[in-house]
Amino acid sequence: MPTKRTASKISPRTVVLVTLAVGLGLPGALFAAILLLSPLTKPAVIDALVGRVLGVDPATWPWTGLAEGVAVGILAFILVNFGAIVSGMTVWWEMRVSSRMQSRVGYNRAGAAGFFQWIADAVKLLFKEDLIPADADQILFRSAPYFVMAGFALAFVVLPFGESLIAADLNVGVFYLIAVTALVVVGILLAGWSSNSKWALFGGMRSAAQVISYEIPAGVAVMVPILMSGTLSMQGIVRAQGAWPWQWNVFTNPASTVAFAIFFISQLAEGNRTPFDLPEAESELVAGYLSEYSGFRFALYFLVEFGNLWVMAAVATTLFLGGWQVPFVGPEAYAAARGAELIPGAAWWGLEALSMVVMVLKTLVVLNLIVWVRWTLPRIRIDQMMNLCWKYLVPWAFASFLFTLLWQLAVAGTPALATVSGIALTAATALLLVLFLRQTRANLVAMGDRVDLTNW
Amino acid sequence: MPTTVREYTGSIRDTVKSFWHGLSITLSYLVRRPITVQYPDRTTLPVRDMLPPRYRGFLEVDASICTGCQACERACPISCIQISLEKDPQNPKQRVVTQFDIDEAKCMFCGLCVEPCPTGSIQHTREFEGSQADLRNLVIRWSDPLHPFPVYKVDKAAEYLPRVELGTLVRAKLAARAWDAPGPRFLPPEPPAAPAAPAAGDATPAKP
Amino acid sequence: MNLTPGKILGWLAGAALVAAFLVGMAQLAIGPAAGAWSATAAGPLGVRDVLFYVLAALTVAGAGGVAFARNILHSAIGLLMALLGAGALYVLLSADFLAVTQLLVYIGGVLVLVLFAVMLTSRIGEVNVSNASVGVVGGLLLLAAVAPVLVAVALLTPWRLIAPGPAVATTAALGDAFLTRWLLPFEVASMVLLATLVGAIVIARKEIKAD
Numbered sequence: 100m101p102t103k104r105t106a107s108k109i110s111p112r113t114v115v116l117v118t119l120a121v122g123l124g125l126p127g128a129l130f131a132a133i134l135l136l137s138p139l140t141k142p143a144v145i146d147a148l149v150g151r152v153l154g155v156d157p158a159t160w161p162w163t164g165l166a167e168g169v170a171v172g173i174l175a176f177i178l179v180n181f182g183a184i185v186s187g188m189t190v191w192w193e194m195r196v197s198s199r200m201q202s203r204v205g206y207n208r209a210g211a212a213g214f215f216q217w218i219a220d221a222v223k224l225l226f227k228e229d230l231i232p233a234d235a236d237q238i239l240f241r242s243a244p245y246f247v248m249a250g251f252a253l254a255f256v257v258l259p260f261g262e263s264l265i266a267a268d269l270n271v272g273v274f275y276l277i278a279v280t281a282l283v284v285v286g287i288l289l290a291g292w293s294s295n296s297k298w299a300l301f302g303g304m305r306s307a308a309q310v311i312s313y314e315i316p317a318g319v320a321v322m323v324p325i326l327m328s329g330t331l332s333m334q335g336i337v338r339a340q341g342a343w344p345w346q347w348n349v350f351t352n353p354a355s356t357v358a359f360a361i362f363f364i365s366q367l368a369e370g371n372r373t374p375f376d377l378p379e380a381e382s383e384l385v386a387g388y389l390s391e392y393s394g395f396r397f398a399l400y401f402l403v404e405f406g407n408l409w410v411m412a413a414v415a416t417t418l419f420l421g422g423w424q425v426p427f428v429g430p431e432a433y434a435a436a437r438g439a440e441l442i443p444g445a446a447w448w449g450l451e452a453l454s455m456v457v458m459v460l461k462t463l464v465v466l467n468l469i470v471w472v473r474w475t476l477p478r479i480r481i482d483q484m485m486n487l488c489w490k491y492l493v494p495w496a497f498a499s500f501l502f503t504l505l506w507q508l509a510v511a512g513t514p515a516l517a518t519v520s521g522i523a524l525t526a527a528t529a530l531l532l533v534l535f536l537r538q539t540r541a542n543l544v545a546m547g548d549r550v551d552l553t554n555w
Numbered sequence: 556m557p558t559t560v561r562e563y564t565g566s567i568r569d570t571v572k573s574f575w576h577g578l579s580i581t582l583s584y585l586v587r588r589p590i591t592v593q594y595p596d597r598t599t600l601p602v603r604d605m606l607p608p609r610y611r612g613f614l615e616v617d618a619s620i621c622t623g624c625q626a627c628e629r630a631c632p633i634s635c636i637q638i639s640l641e642k643d644p645q646n647p648k649q650r651v652v653t654q655f656d657i658d659e660a661k662c663m664f665c666g667l668c669v670e671p672c673p674t675g676s677i678q679h680t681r682e683f684e685g686s687q688a689d690l691r692n693l694v695i696r697w698s699d700p701l702h703p704f705p706v707y708k709v710d711k712a713a714e715y716l717p718r719v720e721l722g723t724l725v726r727a728k729l730a731a732r733a734w735d736a737p738g739p740r741f742l743p744p745e746p747p748a749a750p751a752a753p754a755a756g757d758a759t760p761a762k763p
Numbered sequence: 764m765n766l767t768p769g770k771i772l773g774w775l776a777g778a779a780l781v782a783a784f785l786v787g788m789a790q791l792a793i794g795p796a797a798g799a800w801s802a803t804a805a806g807p808l809g810v811r812d813v814l815f816y817v818l819a820a821l822t823v824a825g826a827g828g829v830a831f832a833r834n835i836l837h838s839a840i841g842l843l844m845a846l847l848g849a850g851a852l853y854v855l856l857s858a859d860f861l862a863v864t865q866l867l868v869y870i871g872g873v874l875v876l877v878l879f880a881v882m883l884t885s886r887i888g889e890v891n892v893s894n895a896s897v898g899v900v901g902g903l904l905l906l907a908a909v910a911p912v913l914v915a916v917a918l919l920t921p922w923r924l925i926a927p928g929p930a931v932a933t934t935a936a937l938g939d940a941f942l943t944r945w946l947l948p949f950e951v952a953s954m955v956l957l958a959t960l961v962g963a964i965v966i967a968r969k970e971i972k973a974d
Contacts, residue, residue, distance in 0.1 A: 164811075200581045202589045239836060270932040271863045278863045281871025285843065288878045292836060300882065307879050314871070331934060475577040491567065535579055542583035551588040 111211075118211035126188065129181045130260075134448070134455055136177060137264045140170040147441050174266055178255040186406035187217035189466065193405070196467075197474045224401075227394035232295055235391065239293035244392075244399040246286030251403040253279040254410045257333050261423045261455035262433050265334060272333035273321055276414060277314070280369065283403065284310045287378070287388050290400075294391035302387025306378035309484060310369050316492035317365035323358035323503045324348045324418040337422030338430065342457075345521030349419040350528070352506050353520055354499035359419045361496045363468075366415065368484070370407045372469060374476040375484060412465035416458065420465070423458035425450070595684075603681040603722070611664040611679040614657050615725040616697040617718050621676040623652050623706030627668035635661040636668060643705065651703035659685060660693035674709060680722040685729055689738030695728050769899035776903055780910055815855055822848030835881050843874055860934045 138144070145167045149160060191206060191214055198205025206213025231240055257272040259265045269275050284307055291303015325331060327348055328339035340348050349359045368375040379387030389400045416422055428450060436447035479487070510517050543549060592598055598605065603612070614636075628636045639654035668677055687693055698704055709716075821844055828841025846869045853862035941949045 196585065199585045199589060202584060202587075203591050204589050204593050207593070236834075236836070239840065242840070269859065271859050271934060274860070274867070275863045278867035278871060281867060281875065284875050285870065285878065288875065288882070289836070289840075292878075292882050304879070304882060307875060311872075311875060311879075471578060471581060472574075475581045476573070490563075535575070538575070538579040539583045542580055543587060546583075548583075548587045550586045552586060553588065 115211040118214045121210075122188075122214050125184055126181075129177060129184060130455065130459070132177045133174075133181065133260050134264060134452060136170075136174045137260065137266060138451070139442075140167075140174045142167045144441065145170050151441070171266075175252075178266060179252050182252060182255055182406045182409070183402055185409045186402045186404075187221060189405045189408050189470075190220070190401075191217040193470045193473070196470055200471075200474045221398060224398040225395055227397075229394040229396065230391075232391050234295045236293035236295065239289045240391075241396075243286045243290035243293060244396045246282050246289065247403050248286075248399050250280055250282030250284075250286065251406055251410070253282070258410065258413045259333050259337060259417055259422060259458065261451050261458055264423075264451060264455055268332055268334045270330070270332045270335075273325060273331050273336070273418070276333075277318060277321065281314075290392070291388040294388070296391050298384045298386075298390045299388050302378045302384045302390070305384075305481065306371060306388060309371070309375060309377065312485065312488045313365040313368040313375075313492075316361050316488060316496040317369060319493070319496035319500050320358040320362040320365065321418060322500050323352070323355050326500075326503045326507055327352060327355065333417050333422075337417055337424060340421045340424060342421060342424035342426040342428070344421070344528075345518065345525040346424075347419065347421040347521070350521045350524040351517040352503060352510075353524065354502035354506060355419065356524060357495055357499045358503075359415070361492050361499070362418070363415060364487075365492060366411045367469065367472065368488070370411055371404065372408075373473040374479050376478055377481055377484060380478060408466050408469055409462065411469060412462045413458070415465050416461040420461050422461075423454035425454050425457050428453070603683065606681045606683075608681075610681045610683075611666050612681045612683040613659050613679070613685060613695070613725050613729075614662060614668065615678055615680045615682075615722065616655060616657070617676045617678075617724065618652070618655070618697055618704040620674045620707045620716050620718055621652065621655070621697075621704070622674055622709060623650060624673060626671035626673070627677050630667045630671050632665065632667060633661060633663060635659075635663075640706070641703065643703075649705050651705050652698045653700050653703040655697035656694050657697065658694045660690050674707065674716050675718060676707075678718075678721055680725050682722055682725050682729065686734050687732070687738075688735040691738035692732055692736055694739075695725070773899050773902065776906065780906070783914075811855065815852070818848050818851045818855070821845075822852065835884075836878070839874065839878055839881060842877070843870060846870055846874065857931060858933060860937055 146158075146163060149163055149166055150156065153160070194216070195205050195212065206216045209215035209219050231237060254276055256266045257269055257276055259268075287306045287310075288303050291299045291301075291306070294300070324336055328336040330336060330339070336348070340346055340351075344350060348355050350356065367373075371378050378384070379389065384390070389397055392400060433447070433450055436450050437443050438447070506516075595602055606612075623638070623640050625638050625640070628634075628638045635658040637654060637656040637658075638652065640650050641653050643649040643651045664679065666679060669679060672678075685693055823845075825841045825844025825846075825848055829838045829845060830841075832838040832841055846865065850862045850865035850869075853859075853865060
């Protein structure tokens with residue numbers, strides 16, 4: 100009974116401090132671990148360490164492969180944990196933002212600003228009974244979440260966090276990314292079918308149809324930055340861009356701006372985010388393909404759904420928004436700070452940390468944009484969804500692809516063209532941003548209200 | 556589905572415009588103070604006092620004016636009211652209510668029991684906060700079986716029926732029970748155990 | 764599981780084939796002509812070798828699952844495993860682009876479409892839809908026709924052995940090859956795809972008209 104609730108013995112100040120410690124410390128520790136581990140777990144470094152620390156020749160020592168494997172395993176563990184924790188914190192942040200957009204208070208009980216809610220939810224889900232419907236296809240029902248999780252976790256292999264901070268800079272990076280996300284579709288389809296439920300089946304079918312359709316505009320739109328950089332490697336694409344907005348892929352080519360919009364929309368659809376959340380439309384399909392799931396398996400789907408926000412945002416940042424490029428710090432600066440040492444000095448680590456900060460900030464901006472779109476637009480109908488894909492996105496993606504081919508030829512002739520386009524489009528975007536903020540202010544004033552963040 | 560070029564470009568323009576206006580509206584709501592008030596810490600009054608007077612919360616029975624007619628029990632569509640009447644052993648002419656249980660956990664607050672009550676003894680209050688660790692603790696017993704209350708004889712000449720202030724009784728009942736109090740063990744009664752050894756040849760014992 | 768004479772015959776034939784294969788392999792390994800072959804098989808088992816055997820086992824197990832599963836969807840999962848294993852083997856061969864293409868085209872495209880199509884059917888759990896459409900005699904005939912060729916190829920080809928080198932980017936080389944030396948086959952393949960697309964559209968439109 101609320102009136103007889105035992106008074107909490109923890110003072111509000113302690114709650115805020117603990118929340119801040121966990122809320123900043125947890126991601127901070129993970130970022131630090133990624134910062135430290137991703138340059139150090141490279142096979143060459145491990146080989147050199149083996150040679151230096153153990154005094155054996157890494158080429159003939161039988162356990163070199165094992166040492167490399169363990170190092171990569173630790174990095175993978177950190178990355179998967181990063182995905183999980185970022186997913187949970189995104190849930191909390193999204194719920195806070197959505198409640199404000201709907202004039203509600205939102206999470207505010209567990210911890211300051213309700214920050215521990217996502218941990219409480221996760222713990223609750225872990226303790227729930229793992230139900231499997233009686234007539235479900237046991238094997239497929241149990242295995243489907245693993246496909247989804249694998250597709251999600253594998254994406255982190257090629258997500259750059261900074262100049263040298265990437266698990267593996269595959270030279271087929273972008274291609275690999277598109278390929279592994281296909282595993283998620285397999286998982287969703289299997290989940291839909293094996294649940295032996297109408298709703299789950301419809302959800303799975305819708306999701307598959309949607310993801311297959313939107314892979315085409317996404318793939319073609321991705322070709323635009325690939326053409327502009329001449330490489331499939333994620334780091335290569337970032338290196339081909341500059342640090343300032345007018346050097347970003349999204350602005351140096353008018354078609355690339357269109358491609359960015361197409362890519363962004365397709366990513367929303369592939370991640371089953373509103374306004375494309377038809378596969379789990381609550382009002383029609385209960386929860387779509389995860390209707391029959393409970394407990395930990397349900398938690399896995401949820402983790403992937405929200406963790407995908409980070410992946411989507413990081414990929415968009417890498418391909419179009421300049422990635423981790425820090426202003427005034429060119430490749431020579433990194434090379435100079437790197438030196439020839441096996442373990443580079445503090446200056447290099449500082450630069451790496453700086454590039455990571457830039458990358459994370461840009462990613463968070465895009466992530467917030469995705470959250471913002473979700474709480475703005477209503478769900479679209481399935482025919483509208485297909486129309487949008489096949490009649491608008493696909494032709495426009497091909498058009499921007501062709502335009503980019505010609506544009507690259509033109510830029511090869513007159514390199515100033517890219518700069519002109521970059522400056523013009525950056526200025527236009529800045530102008531639009533100002534107009535947009537004025538429009539927002541006008542909306543506020545029209546209601547006789549004002550900016551008030553006191554109750555955040 | 557667009558059939559002309561104008562429709563095609565028009566739908567693109569509509570999309571951009573709806574993004575523009577929609578995003579600016581949601582952003583403008585993001586930065587203003589929410590209009591909702593947090594329950595229950597920051598409300599100016601207890602919430603029950605801010606509810607409309609005809610709010611249908613927990614049922615309350617004023618035993619002092621209950622006639623024991625069982626009309627409410629008959630009216631209840633989901634049988635959440637259980638009433639037993641007995642003759643008073645001291646006074647055979649006087650009937651007493653030995654049991655008057657209302658399962659507030661089961662009650663759907665339809666108000667059908669309030670309508671037939673001849674004296675207004677059973678009423679909905681504005682109480683609604685009844686969190687209990689044990690669901691069975693939400694069965695509120697309005698009559699103590701050891702001390703049953705006598706039924707009320709309606710005084711035809713009475714101008715009004717003396718009813719205690721609405722809500723005080725149920726509030727006292729709820730306050731008397733800690734939220735984590737252990738629930739009664741045999742309420743509702745456990746289903747009877749299956750017969751130990753059914754007669755031979757009768758594989759499926761008939762359900763009562 | 765009821766044993767019909769045909770089934771027993773099939774099992775016996777399979778066992779005989781396996782035995783013949785093993786005998787042939789043993790002969791090849793022990794025989795005097797197999798000097799070079801056995802030399803490569805010697806040496807300690809590295810991480811790479813273990814990985815190869817695990818992946819090969821996964822692929823073969825997946826392929827077996829496709830053939831023997833009683834449920835089309837389980838067959839599809841077997842196919843997924845086989846395709847994944849094949850993709851991983853490409854990685855071991857330092858063919859990164861090919862491996863990712865395998866993942867994208869076969870798992871992201873073909874397999875998802877297979878699953879999609881299977882879900883549109885209603886008789887997923889029925890055995891006779893999944894397997895045994897040709898019958899034991901036909902299967903045996905096919906086996907008799909195919910097995911000698913496969914076994915001969917596996918045993919008689921002088922397999923080239925290349926020391927595993929560092930992974931090299933193959934994308935640019937592949938692109939160059941497709942647009943210069945192998946341009947004609949590449950374009951012919953795209954013509955096939957175009958014909959398929961046109962055919963699919965024709966079929967789909969006919970059905971709409973019939974309604």
